[in-house]
Structures are given as structure tokens and as C-alpha cells.
Amino acid sequence: MISIRNLTYAYPEAHTPALQDISLEIHDGECVLIVGPTGSGKTTLLYTLNGLIPHVLGGRTDGEITINGLSPGKLPVREISRFAGTVFQDPESQIFMLKVADEVAFGCENLMMPADEIMRRSDRALAEMGMLHLRDAETFTLSGGQKQRLVISSVYAMGPDIFLFDEPTTDIDATGRKEFLEIVKGLKDDGKTVIIVEHQYEEFSQLADRVVVLERGKINGRVAHNTEDDAAPRRRQRPPELAVHLRLEGVRFEYKKGDPVLEDIDIEIRKNELVAVVGDNGSGKSTLLKIMAGLLRPASGEVRILGKTNPKMDDLVGQVGFLFQNPDEQLFTNSVEEEILFGPKQTGRTIDIERYLRLCGLESMRDRHPQTLSRGQRQLLAVVSVLALEPQILILDEPTTGLDRKSWSDLMDLLSALTEQGVTVVFATHNIMAGRYADRYIHLDRKHSGKGQKK
Amino acid sequence: MRYLNGDSVFHRLDARTKIFLSLTLACLIVILNTAGSLFVLFILLLCGFFLIRPPASYIRIMFYLMATALFATLISQGLFYYFEPRTPIFTIIRSDTPIIGRLTGGIYLYREGLFYGAIQSMRLFSAALLSMVIVMTTYPSDLILGLNKLGVPEKVGFMLTISIRFLPLLMEGAKRIITAQKLRGLQLKGLRGGIKGFRYLIVPLTIDCLRKARRIALAAEVRGFTGKRTEIKELRFTSLDRAAFAVMSLALVLAIWQRLVR
Numbered sequence A: 001m002i003s004i005r006n007l008t009y010a011y012p013e014a015h016t017p018a019l020q021d022i023s024l025e026i027h028d029g030e031c032v033l034i035v036g037p038t039g040s041g042k043t044t045l046l047y048t049l050n051g052l053i054p055h056v057l058g059g060r061t062d063g064e065i066t067i068n069g070l071s072p073g074k075l076p077v078r079e080i081s082r083f084a085g086t087v088f089q090d091p092e093s094q095i096f097m098l099k100v101a102d103e104v105a106f107g108c109e110n111l112m113m114p115a116d117e118i119m120r121r122s123d124r125a126l127a128e129m130g131m132l133h134l135r136d137a138e139t140f141t142l143s144g145g146q147k148q149r150l151v152i153s154s155v156y157a158m159g160p161d162i163f164l165f166d167e168p169t170t171d172i173d174a175t176g177r178k179e180f181l182e183i184v185k186g187l188k189d190d191g192k193t194v195i196i197v198e199h200q201y202e203e204f205s206q207l208a209d210r211v212v213v214l215e216r217g218k219i220n221g222r223v224a225h226n227t228e229d230d231a232a233p234r235r236r237q238r239p240p241e242l243a244v245h246l247r248l249e250g251v252r253f254e255y256k257k258g259d260p261v262l263e264d265i266d267i268e269i270r271k272n273e274l275v276a277v278v279g280d281n282g283s284g285k286s287t288l289l290k291i292m293a294g295l296l297r298p299a300s301g302e303v304r305i306l307g308k309t310n311p312k313m314d315d316l317v318g319q320v321g322f323l324f325q326n327p328d329e330q331l332f333t334n335s336v337e338e339e340i341l342f343g344p345k346q347t348g349r350t351i352d353i354e355r356y357l358r359l360c361g362l363e364s365m366r367d368r369h370p371q372t373l374s375r376g377q378r379q380l381l382a383v384v385s386v387l388a389l390e391p392q393i394l395i396l397d398e399p400t401t402g403l404d405r406k407s408w409s410d411l412m413d414l415l416s417a418l419t420e421q422g423v424t425v426v427f428a429t430h431n432i433m434a435g436r437y438a439d440r441y442i443h444l445d446r447k448h449s450g451k452g453q454k455k
Numbered sequence B: 001m002r003y004l005n006g007d008s009v010f011h012r013l014d015a016r017t018k019i020f021l022s023l024t025l026a027c028l029i030v031i032l033n034t035a036g037s038l039f040v041l042f043i044l045l046l047c048g049f050f051l052i053r054p055p056a057s058y059i060r061i062m063f064y065l066m067a068t069a070l071f072a073t074l075i076s077q078g079l080f081y082y083f084e085p086r087t088p089i090f091t092i093i094r095s096d097t098p099i100i101g102r103l104t105g106g107i108y109l110y111r112e113g114l115f116y117g118a119i120q121s122m123r124l125f126s127a128a129l130l131s132m133v134i135v136m137t138t139y140p141s142d143l144i145l146g147l148n149k150l151g152v153p154e155k156v157g158f159m160l161t162i163s164i165r166f167l168p169l170l171m172e173g174a175k176r177i178i179t180a181q182k183l184r185g186l187q188l189k190g191l192r193g194g195i196k197g198f199r200y201l202i203v204p205l206t207i208d209c210l211r212k213a214r215r216i217a218l219a220a221e222v223r224g225f226t227g228k229r230t231e232i233k234e235l236r237f238t239s240l241d242r243a244a245f246a247v248m249s250l251a252l253v254l255a256i257w258q259r260l261v262r
Helices: A042-050 A100-108 A115-128 A142-157 A174-190 A285-292 A335-347 A355-362 A375-387 A407-419 B013-032 B035-051 B056-080 B101-103 B109-139 B142-149 B154-183 B189-224 B239-261
Strands: A002-010 A019-028 A031-035 A060-069 A083-085 A162-167 A195-196 A212-213 A218-220 A244-256 A259-270 A272-278 A299-304 A320-322 A393-397 A424-428 A442-443 B088-093 B107-109
Touching: A002 A042, A002 B239, A019 A042, A019 A218, A019 B142, A031 A042, A042 A060, A042 A083, A042 A162, A042 A195, A083 A142, A083 A393, A100 A142, A115 A142, A142 A174, A162 A285, A174 A195, A174 B109, A218 A335, A244 A285, A244 A424, A259 A285, A272 A285, A272 A407, A285 A299, A285 A320, A285 A393, A285 A424, A285 A442, A320 A375, A320 B154, A335 A355, A335 A375, A335 B101, A335 B189, A355 A375, A375 A393, A375 A407, A393 A407, A407 A424, A407 B035, B013 B035, B013 B142, B035 B109, B088 B109, B142 B154
Parallel strands: A031 A195, A031 A212, A083 A162, A162 A195, A272 A424, A272 A442, A320 A393, A393 A424
Antiparallel strands: A002 A019, A002 A060, A212 A218, A244 A259, A244 A299, B088 B107
16 A cells, blocks of 8 residues: 655755645555646656655655555665556657567566566566567567557566556557556556556546546645546637648658558648648658658659649748657757747848747746756747748647647647648647647558548 | 678677677787788688678678778878889879979879788778678677676666667757758758757757656666666577687787797
8 A cells, every 4th residue: 555644845956845745545456547737746746656756866855655564765766666666658768678578677687586587577577568479579679559568568577566657648649548558457457556647637537546636736636527628729710721732642652662651642731721640650640741841752742832843851941840749859049039039040031039939928938048948838939939930831740749738738729820820730649639629630540541531 | 780680600609709709800900911811811701791691782781881992992002102112003193294293293003002002901891891790690788798797897788788779869869950950941061050050959969868868767767777687698608609719819829929920
């Protein structure tokens, strides 16, 4: 049993505590969902359970935590990992080894188990997660969902009774999410205690025995309702125009010869449309977006972008804006203002900086270093910095990933507003609710053919 | 170029033997100085290379590399050989040509230069073949385990593994940053553009690295990593390894003896 009594915690050098007076009891075999917006302290709470707080991250802790009568504050992290296993958000940065078999053994090796027991546990864990056939595969060849299952296998092999998941579904697609739900169900049936921290929680509501809502470091007594209506998109005032901004005809693309990622793609996107591209990982969403921005050129077929046939990226600078998934790779400068002015300065244009600061809601933070902003703010700044070039088409790859509800609905509001101003917007997303903002979907399936489905 | 599954002699050698093999061969490449002995070494390594049965694409890469290296060393050594005696075998610019002839003192292709170039390229080829053979037949984690058994601390080994694992991701990130810069209108042409681009590359790349490093560290921590661990993989030292050790040691001794005596 996990028992938390009057827990207050502050990070080193923080003025306000991240957790305030938390009291919570979690029984063996329970499945508890901890939800709340970014900055509400839900991940911090998880860190106090696996010992990263206070052992690694430091800070001041008040109150009492016991797990099965033991206090994680007094045990080394390695000892805690024997009974409480943690899986973080991004599977990529939790895989250390080059081979699946080595990775799944990693935790057990650290616990100094005898070699034959490690082999036994590894095989059992892989079998349990449906990964046994990939035992000899190389880790970097796995898909996103498989990587996550590998990480869970490696934790499972260590034999903990408690599983802690930190935003486990953020980085995976709809199929991966379904598989993850199955895994959690399996763990529950085995009698394991499961604690999941998430900001998208609709899918878990059936599995969870209890939902704990955190707000600004405190437990909010009210049980969260499904608040889908809060994020209802606004009705658009101005319908799409007739002019065609993007046209793909019979487009085929392959990274490896004879293995097309996209085939027979016919798409037409009109001026100031808002279009969502959906589909599982590996269905070619990013590739399609890159073709639409001229970053990749099709093996065959015709791409017309703003009236130019099969243009090169250099011909489209300033006219087509493209945003990669990770905003941090697209913020180069030392202040918010400089970041927005970066593009216009290169192309010798003058802009109304105030307008763009208003668009991303960062008027009061113009001198802040972009990398010190919150994840949601960084994403908005990255979008606005591309907008400052006044592109006619804006293309965004997974702009909602890793954003909480408020952040992504702010972003979607911004994108809708842009289409009202005559910008054509195409974005890829796993977030079903964010997809509702779009005028229509383009659905890609793994058979590589794209269908422009009307909503 | 990367690890290939297979069952060649090199695949069967212990990683420690292969580390020893690389060291002694590297020494041989430097110590041997006659055209004949270097040629023998080169042929042996070439046989080794083909013993692994590399795919056609690898053979092509090797061929192009060698052709370029051979051409470059032969020409540069042939033209700019400065040791006496030197025998011109071909005149490109005579010394009495107006202006250029005066300035350069004539440009000739020297026989000794070509010869010296051939020896140098033999060394280059051998070094390239050696590293290709090792990379193609040794799984990185085995090599690290080998280093480990030879006394390199486990934490250093773990660092090496992590860098092999994450370096490609870092390169991809850098590529995306550069594309993002271009899309925002940054001109990367010329030296000035390059320097400017680098300045704007290094900030996001460093910060992204630090964020990733932090995540990796936390993830390793919760999986109980402290540096001490059991290793399920074992390295096996067989009679094949003993034979390889013996042959390589003998070759090294012979090479040193030949240099000292002559």
C-alpha cells in the first residue's frame, strides 16, 4: 500500500511549493489516474514515489510517504526500483542498448541478478508484452509503440509490484494507445498497482478505479468530468475560397527503392482551408507534409504548390511555412522578440512585432530566453516565428504533441484564426479532439493510399 | 557501414582479440616500410575483407575510396616529391616556360614520388580495410564489453554505448534545425552564412542535448543503474583466439626485428 500524508515539496530554489499538503492512499492492485494541467505537480508527485525526489532532484520535502511500510526518501533509487518501476513519456530516451535482448535485461543486470535468472525474466517479460519475436532485433529499428512496449518489458522484468507511468500515451498513435490500454489491463489482472499520470484521460476512465485531480500542487476534491465541450471549436466565419493552394496528383514517394511510403496520392487543398492529416505512425503523415512544403520531392506524380510545379524548398522560403514536431529545434535566438524578428530580418522585411507578440500571448515576456518558456509557450512562439514571414501556407507536423488541453486549444484557436485571415493551414495530429477544429481530414492508412475524406 | 551478421573467422574471434589485432596491425602499418611487406599486409587484409562476404554495395564503397585515395596520393607525391635523388619521368611544365615556369621551377612527375605515394596509399588502404573488417564483424556492445574486460570501467563503457545509441538521433536533430533555419530565410551559402548558421545551430542543439541527457539520466536512475552490474553476455576465449594472439605477436616481433637490423 502507498500512503502519502501531508506531503509538501518545493524544488531547489523555487519560491512556491510544487506540491502542497497532499494526502493520498493507494491500495494494492488499484489503478489510479492522476490528471491535471501542465505545472499542476502530477509528475512531481510521481517522482516522490520512485525516489527521484529527493535523491536526484533535491529540494525540500515535508510530510510522510510510505510504500509497503518503507520510506522512499530513505532508500536508494535502485532499491526502490525493485518494487516500484517507472516508465516515462518518451520511449526514445529510455532505451540504452542496441539490441532488444540487452535492453530488456538492462534493469535486471543493474539489480545484480544471476545471469540465468535474468534470461528467464527477460523472456517472460518479452512474452508478456508480445515482443518475444523481436528478441534479436535492433532497438533503433522498432516502431514507436514497440519501443514503448520494450521499455515496459524491461521494467516488468525487474519484477516490481507498482508501475508508475508518466504521460505514457503522449508520443504514440491511436493503435499504440489501444495496445497500451491492453497492457495496463493485463497488469491490473495480475494484481499490480498501476499509477498513471496523464493530461489526456478520457481513454483511461474505464480502466481507472479512481481519478485524482491535481491543480497547482493541490488535490482538487472534484472528480473531473469529460470536458470535451470546453474545447469545442468555433464555427468559422469565412468559408474556404476557390483558389487551389496545393494540389498533389498521383504522388508516389519512397525512401527505399520498391518500398513506397506514399502511393497514388491525390489531394487538393484550397486557399484558407484548415486540414488535418491523420493516421497511425508509419502511415506517411510527415512525409506527405514534407512533400507539401517542397522539403521532399516525389518519385513520381505532380505537386503544385502556389501555382509552382514540383518546386524546390528554396523557391518557397517565406511563402510556405513548415514546423517540425519539436519546437526546441526551431528556436535559435536569445529572446522572444529576436526569435520573431529572425525570419523577417533574413528576408529584409519589416513587421509589426506587437501584433505577433499578441498572437502568441507573450507581450510581457519579449525579453525572455525562448528556451526558458513553458512547452506550450515554446510551441506557440515557434508557430508565430514562422508566421512572421507571412507565409500563404502553414504546415505543422504534430503541433499538439506534449501540450496540455489549454495549450493545444490555444494553438488550435490560433490556427483557426489564421485561416480567417487567408492562410491555408495543414497539420498532422494524433489528438482526435484537436482534429475536430479542421474543415476536413486527410486519412492515411498503412496501405499507403491517401483519401481526402470529408468530415 | 555497420555490423553484418555472419560466421566468418573474424566473427568468431573474441572482442579482446580483435582489440589486440587492431593495435598490432596499426603498429605493423607504421613499422613496415618496404613496398613488398606492405603489399603482403594489404593483400592479407583484402583477403580478410572478402572472407566476410561483404555485400556488393560495401565492395563498391571500398573500391571508390581506394581509387580516390590512390589517385590523390600518387599524383600529390609524384608532383611534390622533394627528396633527392629524384628522376623526372614526365614533364608537365618546363622550367623555361615564361612566368609559370620561373615561378614553379618547372613541374615534373617524379618516379621516386610515385613509388613513395604507392607505399603511402598501401598504408592508407590497410588502415581502411582494418577498420572496415572490425566494424563489420564486431557488434558494438561486444567491443565495449571487450574493453570492459580489459580494464576500462563500466561507467565509461556505458557512456560509449549511450553515444553509439544517441549519436544518430543527434545528427537527425541537427539536420532538422538546419532545415528550419533555411525555411526561416537564413542563407547558409559561403563562409559567412556557414558561421552564422553554426551560431544559430549550436544553441538549440546544446539545449536539446541537455534536455535529452537529463531524461536519459533519470530513466537510467529509475532502472537501478549505478555502474555495478551483472553481465549476462560472456566473452569466450577459444583456441582460435590463442592462435590469433600468437600469430600477431610473432608478426609484430618480426617487423620490429627487421626494422632494427636493417
